[in-house]
Every structure is written in structure tokens, then in C-alpha cells.
Amino acid sequence: MRFWRRKPAEPQQPGEAPAPPPDEPTPEERAELHEQTGRAVERTRRGFFGRLGALFERPDFDDTLWDELEEILIGADTGLETASTVLDRVRQRVKKEGVKQSARVRELLREELIAILREPGETPPAWARGDVAPPLVILVVGVNGAGKTTTIAKMAHAFKRDGATVILGAADTFRAAATDQLKVWGERVGVRVVAHQPGADPGAVAFDTLAAAESSKADIVIIDTAGRLHTKSNLMEELKKVDRVIKRKDPSAPHETLLVLDATTGQNGLLQARTFTGAVGVTGIVLAKLDGTAKGGIAFAIAHELGLPVRFIGTGERMDDLAPFDPVEFVDSLLA
Numbered sequence: 001m002r003f004w005r006r007k008p009a010e011p012q013q014p015g016e017a018p019a020p021p022p023d024e025p026t027p028e029e030r031a032e033l034h035e036q037t038g039r040a041v042e043r044t045r046r047g048f049f050g051r052l053g054a055l056f057e058r059p060d061f062d063d064t065l066w067d068e069l070e071e072i073l074i075g076a077d078t079g080l081e082t083a084s085t086v087l088d089r090v091r092q093r094v095k096k097e098g099v100k101q102s103a104r105v106r107e108l109l110r111e112e113l114i115a116i117l118r119e120p121g122e123t124p125p126a127w128a129r130g131d132v133a134p135p136l137v138i139l140v141v142g143v144n145g146a147g148k149t150t151t152i153a154k155m156a157h158a159f160k161r162d163g164a165t166v167i168l169g170a171a172d173t174f175r176a177a178a179t180d181q182l183k184v185w186g187e188r189v190g191v192r193v194v195a196h197q198p199g200a201d202p203g204a205v206a207f208d209t210l211a212a213a214e215s216s217k218a219d220i221v222i223i224d225t226a227g228r229l230h231t232k233s234n235l236m237e238e239l240k241k242v243d244r245v246i247k248r249k250d251p252s253a254p255h256e257t258l259l260v261l262d263a264t265t266g267q268n269g270l271l272q273a274r275t276f277t278g279a280v281g282v283t284g285i286v287l288a289k290l291d292g293t294a295k296g297g298i299a300f301a302i303a304h305e306l307g308l309p310v311r312f313i314g315t316g317e318r319m320d321d322l323a324p325f326d327p328v329e330f331v332d333s334l335l336a
């Protein structure tokens with residue numbers, strides 16, 4: 001699956017054709033996305049959404065259907081508010097259309113689940129749009145252990161595969177191990193890592209990473225940050241500072257700020273997300289470890305309650321185990 005798209009050269013003459021629209025995925029890429037998404041939601045599907053099959057097997061339905069649907073959605077960690085919204089919308093349409101067949105309810109449920117995931121809007125991420133002059137800067141935030149470092153490595157690997165030169169910035173200077181871990185991944189992926197001594201100023205690391213990207217004409221910069229939550233206010237101040245340093249170098253950057261959430265923590269992740277979005281302008285979510293949980297319904301809560309798009313899903317521990325998030329693919333895999 002192609003992730004990154006280079007900014008086309010500026011048109012030579014005024015009036016010359018603008019950049020072409022993003023490439024449509026090839027049938028092979030579609031198949032790959034389908035396989036990866038299916039694998040990532042396997043547990044959620046088996047755990048909760050699998051029960052939908054039996055519900056909709058009956059040709060008609062009665063009022064108990066709504067309670068059962070609510071139980072399934074909440075069980076998968078969509079949260080009460082999001083579950084109620086989806087089901088209210090389905091119910092209204094059922095009433096309006098005078099639906100009698102459960103197969104039609106299933107169709108409406110599918111449509112409303114997709115609509116929820118599309119609520120944050122459908123603007124593609126900066127790396128896929130091809131409208132950012134390099135270096136494209138991605139700031140990555142999230143609590144320790146969420147899967148930040150692994151996700152950064154996976155992203156770097158994917159962008160590199162697409163032909164981009166990538167530089168990583170180890171701005172989690174709080175833990176020496178974090179820098180070491182990023183360096184190990186950098187070597188494995190084959191991308192440069194800019195790092196300072198433990199305890200150094202994370203802003204200085206960000207600054208040097210951008211400078212290195214500029215001088216080497218890199219396409220993409222990904223900056224790792226600290227994620228200790230026990231000194232929350234310090235952490236948020238530190239993140240704000242990193243963000244300011246980046247903006248001083250390039251006022252349009254960071255072009256994306258991604259919050260990595262551990263999908264296995266379900267609704268807890270939502271609370272974390274609120275803390276981070278309050279401090280830095282998060283533009284998207286990465287749901288790491290989606291393959292390891294039956295709580296994949298959290299994706300609906302993220303879209304509906306935070307209004308943030310999910311950009312990537314973690315589908316396993318290997319370098320290739322990262323997939324772009326596709327609302328239709330996601331819902332169809334859950335309902336399969």
C-alpha cells in the first residue's frame with residue numbers, strides 16, 4: 001500500500017495543469033489493505049461484532065434488537081454516547097423507511113457506522129496529499145508503552161519504501177532507553193536518527209533534526225517525544241516547547257501531529273487523548289496494537305467524540321504491520 005506522495009514540481013507556466021489527484025489504490029493494494037484490516041480487527045469481530053451475524057440471521061426483528069445492538073457496540077468499546085448516536089440514527093431511518101427486514105437494518109447500521117468514522121472529514125493526511133514542500137514534519141506524541149517508537153519505525157519504513165528520504169528525531173531525551181530504541185529501529189529501517197545525550201533539551205533535538213533534514217534535503221522528518229504521564233504538566237509544557245521550536249523553523253509545521261494510542265486500553269485512551277489534544281494540536285490518531293484487542297470499537301469513539309481521524313492502525317509487531325485506516329474497509333471487516 002502506498003503511503004507517501006511527493007509534492008509535484010511547480011507548474012512552469014501560469015495556467016499549467018495542477019497536480020493530479022491522489023493515486024487510487026491498485027487492486028493489489030486494495031487486497032493488501034483488506035487483508036491487513038481484517039487481521040487487525042479479527043479479535044474485535046470475533047469478540048463482539050461476530051454476534052451481529054446471529055442477530056441479523058432472523059429475517060425480521062423486534063424491539064429487543066436495539067438493546068442487543070447497544071450491548072454489542074458498548075462491549076466493543078465504542079462508548080455509550082457513540083453507541084447511542086449510531087443506534088438513534090439507524091432507528092430513525094428504520095422508522096422513516098418502515099423497515100421490516102433485519103437485513104435492511106444491517107445495511108443501515110453499516111452506513112451509519114461508516115458515517116461516524118467519516119465525521120472528522122475526509123481530508124487525506126499531509127503525507128498522502130503531495131502538497132507539502134519538503135521536509136514534511138510529523139510530530140508523534142503519546143504515553144510510554146503505547147507503541148510510539150514501533151509506530152515511528154513502521155511509518156519510516158513505509159515512507160522509505162515509497163521513495164522518501166526520512167530522518168528521525170529522538171526528542172524523548174528523558175529516558176536513555178528511548179533514544180537507544182529509536183536508534184536500533186533507525187538502523188533496522190535504514191534511516192538516519194538525530195539524537196542528543198540523555199537529559200538534553202528535546203527542543204534542541206527537534207531543531208537539529210529539522211536542520212539536518214534541510215541540509216540533506218530529506219523529504220520527511222518524524223519526531224519522537226517523551227510520554228511519561230506522572231509529571232503530566234511538565235510533559236505537556238515540554239511538548240508545547242518542541243512544537244514552538246518546530247514552528248520557528250517552519251511556521252507551517254508540524255504538518256501532522258499524531259497521537260499514538262494503545263488500542264488495548266479502550267476508553268482509557270480517550271481520556272489520554274483529551275489530555276494531549278488540550279496541549280498540542282493533534283491532527284490524527286494512530287491506533288497501535290489493534291490486532292491485540294477486542295476493543296476496536298474505540299475507533300468510532302475517537303471519530304465521534306474527539307472529532308479526530310484515525311490515520312493508521314497497528315496490525316502486529318513487524319515493520320510491515322501498519323495500515324492506513326479506511327472507514328469502509330474497517331466497518332466491512334467488523335461486519336464480515
Ligand SMILES: Nc1nc2c(ncn2[C@@H]2O[C@H](COP(=O)(O)OP(=O)(O)OP(=O)(O)O)[C@@H](O)[C@H]2O)c(=O)[nH]1
Pocket residue numbers: 142143144145146147148149150151178181227288289290291292313314315316317321
Ligand atoms: N501486537 C502489536 N504490538 C505492537 C504494535 N505496536 C507496538 N507493539 C508492541 O508494543 C510494545 C510497546 O511499543 P513501543 O513502541 O516500545 O512503545 P512506546 O510508546 O515507544 O514506548 P516507550 O518506548 O516506552 O515510550 C512493543 O512490544 C511493541 O512490539 C502493534 O500494532 N501490534
